[in-house]
Amino acid sequence: MxxxxxxxxxxxxxxxxxxxxxxxxxxxxxxxAAPTEENFQTPSVTLDYVDVAHYWGWWYFSKKVKPTMGTQGDYGAPLDLAFIFNVQNPNPYPVKMDSIKFTIGFEDFDLNTVENKETQWIPAGKTNQVRVHAMFDGRQSLLSLLVTGGFKLQAKGLGTGAGAALKQLGQWWETIPGFEFPIHVKQGAAIFSTEEGIIKVTAFEKTYP
Amino acid sequence: MLKKKWQKFFILIVSITFIFGSSSAFAEDMIHIGALNDMTGATSDVGKDYALGLSEAIHYVNDMGGINGKKVKLYQFDYGYRIPEALTKYKLFKRLDCKAILGWGTGDTEALSPTVTRDKIPFVSASYSGHLASADKTPYNLFSGTDYSSNARATLTAWFDIKWKNHPDFGKRKPRLTCSYMSSSPYCSAPIKAIKDQAEILGFEIGNDQSVSLFAIDTKSQILAMKKFKPDVIWHGNTTMSVAATIKDAYAMGLGATHLINVWGFDKNLIKLAGASANGTMGATVCAFLGEENIPLMDKVLEYANKYNPGIPIEKRLIRTVQAWGNVMVLWEAMKRADKAGDLSGESILKNGFETLENFEVGLGISPVTYTATDHRPGKTITVYEINDGKFQLVQKVDLAKRWSDKWDSWLGW
The missing domain is CATH 1.20.5 (Single alpha-helices involved in coiled-coils or other helix-helix interfaces)
Known part of the structure; x- marks a missing residue:
């Protein structure tokens, strides 16, 4: 016992x-180094490069076309881009990245807004790399262009209606492997916090290439 | 014997301290909420601003103590205005044990309505379709602003009260109304029956509907058709771009009618796109415009927009942010009440939460909110604005329930 x-x-x-x-x-x-509102320096977020993560070329077929299998509908080629950022923590203590969000513009047209809310800790004084995927669906992008970008397409001399929007999408999808047009990362916001709950937000933007 | 007891007590205390002190799992007691947003699809011009507003409002909720001390985790996804994706994300929300969902458009909200009713998950959306306000049919569909049908009735009434009575033809003939919208869109067609009913009540002559696509930037043929009928007012059921195209063409072709515009076509971008032709247009809103002065809670909306999205100047933000806050604020209040009642199930959020709100002041220029067990139209007083010199000016508050007290109940579900 x-x-x-x-x-x-x-x-x-x-x-x-x-x-x-x-x-x-x-x-x-x-x-x-106890984190305080005063000594918490906002981490920097810099776009390193953009990668065509998965590529299917360009195609579009409407619901008038009967598919070999599956449901008849309006379908456009998807495009999967990955945005790789360097996130640098200048503080002598680790900070957590709570989320990163930004809008993607092809030339003057905002086509996508993505947000990654998976958290990660960045060690004191170190740089992490973050990969954020953005899926562009051909059909979805067509509707977005038609409802929000009609006047801009007309001003660009591409005409009006679905034909003009499809022509523009085709140009982008076919030339993206060589990055032949500017891709804008804009209105970016990354939220950082310390273990004590102090929050800072970093704004960022960049045009690639 | 005493020594042994002390030893056991010591071991117990040390072990508990160790386990609880070093595990963050016990510190986090998060309540999950899902959000379906369109940031990339056909309604992304307004959907993105709304999505930003939701996220900022949830930050505010958490800063204010969350749901009675429990923080909220928001699972927010872009579904690109595609119903199959909305249905897929809904299943994810269920797996994540989301207590409520903040939804978006009329199409997906109506498509999901039978499912959320079956699953008893409160679905607070940005679709203010009057069809979703009948608690008998769609008990778990909720929203904070006045519904499209009431807004349409109120806007027409405000025009009738203010403009028509000063018209040279007043008393000599009936005023004339034409509706311009994309009939295949659930959002656009939602209030048409109501506005035509209101037109009959007020003694209007109603012309043929004009079909205008949401993608239209040239509407000259529709304007020509309207000219034959010579309308005094045109109801626009579409979203901003095609509404701007129509009123620009109407201006250029000298149609001479007043334009009344539904919620999702009436914002700062209309002024930007339509320029001078936007002057004189009228519309009902479900809340105050972003940055409007002397509006309770507006300072917080601006503060959180600046804090969490510093890369987007306030000048580029829209009323959609305020609409998002409105929905989050009513959901927050309902969840706090349900939690206080000791039950945070969907049914309790509805019964102990939403349906206990009576003339609840949300702030943000939103009509005081009441939900009953049968009627989920949240507000009865509708604020109508007019654009003058590129600015929104409040012209009238229309209390439909007071003015048509004999009809108000029968308008439920329109």
């Missing part, structure tokens, strides 16, 4: 020692 109690007591002491050690470690870290 005495031996059993001794083992239990020893186990408890080991657990307690671990716990105290972790607390001490945290305290030491906090004493070195």
């Amino acid at each position: 005495y031996k059993k109690n001794k083992i239990l007591a020893l186990t408890a002491i080991i657990f307690a020692a671990f716990f105290i050690a972790s607390c001490v470690a945290t305290d030491v870290k906090i004493n070195v």
Whole structure:
């Protein structure tokens, strides 16, 4: 019985020692650089490059066309772009990136807005790389162009209606492997927080290439 | 014996401290809410601003203590205004145990309505379709602003009260109304029956509908057809771009009618796209315009927009942000009440939450909100604005329930 109690007591002491050690470690870290509203420097977010992550070329067929299998409908080629960012933490303590969000414009047309809410910690003074995918659906992009970009298409001399919008989409989808037109990352916002809940937001934008 | 007891007590305390002190899982007690938004599709010109507003409002909710101390985690997705994707994301929300969903358009909201009713998940959307306000048919569909049908009735009434009575033909003939909209769009067609009914009540002559696509930027043929009927007012049921195209063509071709515009076609972008031809147009809104002064909570809307989306100047933000806040605020209040009642199930959020709100002041220029067990039209007083010199000016508040108290109940579900 005495031996059993001794083992239990020893186990408890080991657990307690671990716990105290972790607390001490945290305290030491906090004493070195406790995050405050004043000393929390906003991390930088820089677009490194854009990658055509998956490519199917350009095609569009309307619901008048009978597919070999599956449901008849209006379908346009998808386009999967990946945006790779360098996120640099200038602080002497780790910070968490809560989300990153930005709008993507092909030339003067805003076509997509993406947000990544998967969190990650960036070590003190280090740079993480973040990959954010943006899926462009041909049909969806067509409707977006038609409802919101009709006047701009007309001003660009491409004409009006679905024909003009499809022509524009085809040009973009076919020339994107060589990045022959500017892709704008705009209205970007990345939210960062510390363990203590202090929040900072970084705004960013860049045109690629 | 006493020594042994102390030893056991010591072990227990140390173990509990260790386990609870080092595990963040016990510290997080998050309530999940889903959000379906269009940031890339056919309604992204307004959908993106609305989506930003939702996210900012949830940050505010969490800063204010969340749902009685429990933080909210928002699962927000772009569905590109595609119903199959909306249905797929809805299934994800269920797997994530979302207690409520913040939805978007009329098409997907109406498509999901039987499912959310079956699953008893409150679905607070930006579709203000009057069809969704009947608690008997769609009990879990909710929204904070006045519905499209009431808005249409009120806008026509305001025009009749203010403009028609000063018209040289007043008392000599009936005023004439034409509706211009894309009939295949659920949003566009939602209030048509109501506005025509209101036109009959007010003694209008009603012309043939003009079919205008949401994609239209040339509407001269429709304007020519309208000219034959010589309307005094035109109801526009579409969204901003095609409405701007129609009123520009009407201006250029000297149609001479007043344009009344539904909620999603009446914002700053209309002034930008239509220029001078936007002057004199009228529309009902479900809340105040972004940045409007002396509006409760507007300071927070602006503060959170600046804080969380500093890359977008306030001048580029729209009334859609305020609409999003309105929906989040009513959902927040309903969830707090349900949680306080000890039950955060969908049924409780509806019964102990929404349906206990009576003349609840949301702020943001939203009509005081009441939901009953049968009637989910949240407001009765509709604010009508007119664009003058490129600015929105409040012209009249129309209390439909007071003015047509004998008819108000029968208009439910229109």
